[in-house]
Amino acid sequence: MAAEAIAASSTARSRVSAALFRRPWLRAVLLLSAPGAWFVLIYLAALVLLFVSALWRVDPLSGNLVHTFTLENFETLVKTPVYRTIALRTLGIAAAVTVTDVVLAVPFAIFAARLASKRLQGFLFVAVLIPLWSSYLVRVFAWRLILAKDGILNWFLVKVGIGAANIGYTNWAMWIVFSYIWLPFMILPVWSAVERVPESVIEASGDLGARSGRTFRSIVLPMILPGIAAGSIFTFSLTLGDFITPTLVGGASSQMIGNVVYQNVGVANNVPFAAAFATVPLVIMGLYLTAARKLGAFEAL
Amino acid sequence: MKLARVDWALGAVLAVMIVGASACGSSSSSKPSSAGLPSKIGAGEGQLYLVAWEGYTQPEWVKPFEKSTGCVVHSKYAGSSDEMVTLMRQNGGGQYDMVSASGDASLRLIDGGDVAPVNVALVPEWKNFIPQLQSPSHNTVNGTHYGISLQWGPNTLLYNTKSVKPAPTSWAEIYSPKYKGEITVPDNPIQIADAALYLSKTQPSLGIEDPYELTERQLDAAVELLKKQHPYIKKYWSLASDEIELFKNGDAVIGAAWPYQYSTLVADHVPVKQIIPEQGATGWADTWMLSAHAKDPNCAYKWVNWVSSPKVQAEQAISYGETPVNTKACPIMEELSKGSCVTYHANAPASYFDSIKFWKTPVAKCDNGRSECEDYSVWQQKWTEVTG
Numbered sequence: 001m002a003a004e005a006i007a008a009s010s011t012a013r014s015r016v017s018a019a020l021f022r023r024p025w026l027r028a029v030l031l032l033s034a035p036g037a038w039f040v041l042i043y044l045a046a047l048v049l050l051f052v053s054a055l056w057r058v059d060p061l062s063g064n065l066v067h068t069f070t071l072e073n074f075e076t077l078v079k080t081p082v083y084r085t086i087a088l089r090t091l092g093i094a095a096a097v098t099v100t101d102v103v104l105a106v107p108f109a110i111f112a113a114r115l116a117s118k119r120l121q122g123f124l125f126v127a128v129l130i131p132l133w134s135s136y137l138v139r140v141f142a143w144r145l146i147l148a149k150d151g152i153l154n155w156f157l158v159k160v161g162i163g164a165a166n167i168g169y170t171n172w173a174m175w176i177v178f179s180y181i182w183l184p185f186m187i188l189p190v191w192s193a194v195e196r197v198p199e200s201v202i203e204a205s206g207d208l209g210a211r212s213g214r215t216f217r218s219i220v221l222p223m224i225l226p227g228i229a230a231g232s233i234f235t236f237s238l239t240l241g242d243f244i245t246p247t248l249v250g251g252a253s254s255q256m257i258g259n260v261v262y263q264n265v266g267v268a269n270n271v272p273f274a275a276a277f278a279t280v281p282l283v284i285m286g287l288y289l290t291a292a293r294k295l296g297a298f299e300a301l
Numbered sequence: 302m303k304l305a306r307v308d309w310a311l312g313a314v315l316a317v318m319i320v321g322a323s324a325c326g327s328s329s330s331s332k333p334s335s336a337g338l339p340s341k342i343g344a345g346e347g348q349l350y351l352v353a354w355e356g357y358t359q360p361e362w363v364k365p366f367e368k369s370t371g372c373v374v375h376s377k378y379a380g381s382s383d384e385m386v387t388l389m390r391q392n393g394g395g396q397y398d399m400v401s402a403s404g405d406a407s408l409r410l411i412d413g414g415d416v417a418p419v420n421v422a423l424v425p426e427w428k429n430f431i432p433q434l435q436s437p438s439h440n441t442v443n444g445t446h447y448g449i450s451l452q453w454g455p456n457t458l459l460y461n462t463k464s465v466k467p468a469p470t471s472w473a474e475i476y477s478p479k480y481k482g483e484i485t486v487p488d489n490p491i492q493i494a495d496a497a498l499y500l501s502k503t504q505p506s507l508g509i510e511d512p513y514e515l516t517e518r519q520l521d522a523a524v525e526l527l528k529k530q531h532p533y534i535k536k537y538w539s540l541a542s543d544e545i546e547l548f549k550n551g552d553a554v555i556g557a558a559w560p561y562q563y564s565t566l567v568a569d570h571v572p573v574k575q576i577i578p579e580q581g582a583t584g585w586a587d588t589w590m591l592s593a594h595a596k597d598p599n600c601a602y603k604w605v606n607w608v609s610s611p612k613v614q615a616e617q618a619i620s621y622g623e624t625p626v627n628t629k630a631c632p633i634m635e636e637l638s639k640g641s642c643v644t645y646h647a648n649a650p651a652s653y654f655d656s657i658k659f660w661k662t663p664v665a666k667c668d669n670g671r672s673e674c675e676d677y678s679v680w681q682q683k684w685t686e687v688t689g
Binding site: 064080081082083085086144145148149150151166168169247250251252253255260265266267268269 | 380381383384386387390391413482531532534535536537539546547550551552681682685686688689
């Protein structure tokens with residue numbers, strides 16, 4: 001009786017696995033149904049809601065949503081110069097942060113993946129990841145104290161005779177903090193890309209008479225470009241949507257798209273306008289991802 | 302092997318980001334309760350959710366309240382009146398029981414149906430309030446009370462006595478390049494009224510009488526002044542603690558402030574002083590208002606009774622540096638800290654009250670009955686242009 005049940009269940013199991021083996025599409029459906037549902041319900045539905053609410057407006061007196069179709073929000077967005085300034089500033093900072101992180105990450109990744117000893121490699125790997133274990137807020141607050149007028153940076157600069165920099169609460173401060181915060185997200189994909197460059201190719205380049213600079217430009221850089229593009233997606237999009245760093249370390253002219261969205265949702269209670277402005281980084285990221293795909297960034301993921 | 306490790310880490314980072322992003326949205330449901338006036342205060346619900354100005358729910362008077370009533374206080378600090386209004390409306394409005402609304406938020410909350418009428422008979426101390434704040438127009442509409450007045454005071458000019466010399470006497474200091482890059486003002490559209498008040502004294506030709514009732518021309522002049530001020534500003538602060546930090550670290554040496562920042566900085570031994578400049582000052586008169594969807598109305602009534610009592614009135618007045626509404630608070634203030642009754646104007650004549658231009662919501666209809674004033678949505682828009 002018991003043996004029969006085991007046999008029956010094992011035949012049932014083998015029948016299921018045989019059916020799955022014969023029908024790859026069924027396997028795919030089973031594997032993807034949960035993430036697919038998540039994607040459609042949470043992600044796409046939220047995006048659609050965002051677009052739809054961008055076409056509504058808020059009654060100024062009662063603060064209630066008026067569910068009638070209007071392009072008013074986009075009109076304000078285009079016609080008011082201040083929103084253009086803010087969008088361009090956000091774009092500029094995101095680009096500057098991305099370039100900075102590339103410049104910092106590439107030499108680091110080459111050193112870590114090619115030159116460092118096994119032990120040092122392990123240490124560097126942990127050193128890159130450890131900041132991600134502490135709260136983002138704590139790290140930004142730490143920078144606020146470092147960059148403040150009576151902070152460590154000015155203290156050090158005065159000590160060595162350069163004179164105070166006073167970059168606390170400026171766009172420079174934002175640039176430094178963003179570059180610091182998102183650096184691990186650039187280093188990891190670039191590191192992984194550098195590791196994929198075969199040693200033989202670099203040796204061949206040397207054998208053919210290329211110096212290290214030429215080898216880097218003609219061999220390494222083109223091969224790690226997808227990794228750089230992948231990292232830049234992180235640094236660029238994360239900067240584009242952030243509002244905490246500008247609030248904490250930014251100055252009088254440091255409003256970014258995220259701040260306007262936050263203020264409209266949390267302070268002014270104008271969700272439709274926030275939704276309209278939120279479509280701006282969405283469009284920018286869409287264009288950016290298309291360009292990154294052309295560079296082969298998704299092969300490195 | 303190495304490669305797999307890096308890829309794995311990348312995957313983990315991505316997963317954390319996705320989980321973090323999806324955990325951000327949560328919702329709560331609420332049932333609006335009927336708004337009939339209660340005739341007595343029942344047993345406490347055990348909880349009380351408050352939206353308050355920073356410094357309004359100090360342990361000094363919250364802890365004893367929790368002990369004596371069993372109502373546990375959960376407070377959320379808001380940085381501006383706009384934020385208070387939004388917090389009281391979010392998720393159908395049932396999230397918070399009470400809000401310490403200033404005069405520029407209270408009418409918006411009443412108009413929006415976000416707050417409920419209260420029975421002043423259940424707050425015996427109300428009879429001891431200064432007459433101007435028993436039924437002020439910012440919380441009492443057609444004889445219906447929508448809250449219990451709390452405290453009031455001016456917005457002051459705060460400065461570092463070591464860096465700002467000679468001692469300032471005028472608001473002109475924050476509109477001039479003299480302290481360029483060391484000035485801080487609140488990130489709040491109502492700041493336009495401060496500029497308008499300054500202009501009403503320095504440019505009488507504009508004819509500004511009430512800094513909250515500005516015609517297009519007057520508003521433009523105020524915005525012009527604020528745009529000129531923009532390059533001199535270090536930072537527009539949004540929470541009182543931001544300004545405290547700016548003064549502590551030497552990033553700002555002069556700015557518009559509340560007395561709370563002053564008393565906190567003095568307690569931290571930062572060399573600061575605050576004054577009401579010669580042009581006068583804007584100010585606030587705050588009201589504890591009950592949400593129309595409050596889940597803990599009994600604890601709410603217990604709370605307004607608690608904060609209206611002379612003792613708590615005195616404690617809060619000294620802690621924050623503002624003026625109590627309860628006239629019986631003066632002797633207790635003297636007991637707690639000698640001279641504080643006079644310092645915080647608890648026994649000041651009515652003329653002092655009248656000298657402050659209290660925050661109110663700008664509306665299209667001016668006092669003269671004509672609809673030529675700019676309403677608050679225009680103020681908000683202009684403020685974005687100033688700070689953007």
